[in-house]
Amino acid sequence: MNPIGILGGTFDPVHNGHLRLAIEMREALGLSSVKLIPALYPPLRAAPGMDASRRLRMLEAAIEGENGLEVDARELQREGLSYTVDTLRSLREELGNTPICLIVGMDTFCHFDKWHQWKELPKLAHISVAHRPGSARPESGAVADLMTSRGVNDPAKLRERCAGHVIVQKIPALDISATRIRALLNAGKSIRYLVPDPVNEILKRGELHHA
C-alpha cells in the first residue's frame, strides 16, 4: 500500500516552497497523496499572524486542480495547541494500516526531540526528512541516534510497514519562506511567483499583516 504524506505547518501564508516540497516528496517516495495540515496554534513558535480561516482558504486555493495534494483542517477544528502526536493518532485511527509519512524539513527535524511526546511519533508514522542543499544534519544527540537506528535509504521500505522508518530525501532548494513573504507584503512589495497566483489574489484583497 502506498504511504500517505502529511505536511504540517503554519502556512502563514502557504508558498511555492511548501508546494514543491510536497510534490518532490510525493514523487520521490511514491506517496499516494500529501495532506497539508495547517496548525491552529503551533506549540514551538509564535501564533500565526493571519487567522485560521484565511490560511485555510489560501491553502485550498493553492492546491486546486493538483491531484495528490489535499488540505486537512483537523488541527483547526481542535482546541488548544496543535500537537502532531494528536494529529497522527487521529489519522492512524482513520487509516488503519496504511503507511503514513510525516514530512519535515531538515531544519525542523534537527529539533525533533523538542516536539511533544516525540518518541511516540515514529510509532505512528515514518519520518521523511527533506534535505535541502546547505541545510545542516544532526551530527550527535537524540535526533542523530533516531536517524541512525531507524534510517532507511530505499523508499520501497516505507510500504512494508505502517510506521517506524526515517528516510532522508534530497530535494532542490527553493529559497522562499513565509517570513520573507510577510516582510515583502508589509513593505508593499510584490510576492508574485513566490506564491501561486490565487494565493496572491487573496493576499492582495486582505489587509497588511504583521511580520
Ligand code: ATP
Ligand atoms: P516561517 O518563515 O513563518 O517560519 P515557513 O516558510 O518556514 O514559515 P512553515 O509553515 O513553518 O513555513 O513550514 C512548514 C514546513 O515546510 C516545515 O517543515 C519547513 O521545513 C518546510 N518548508 C518551509 N519552506 C520551505 C522551502 N522553501 N523548501 C522546503 N521546505 C520548506
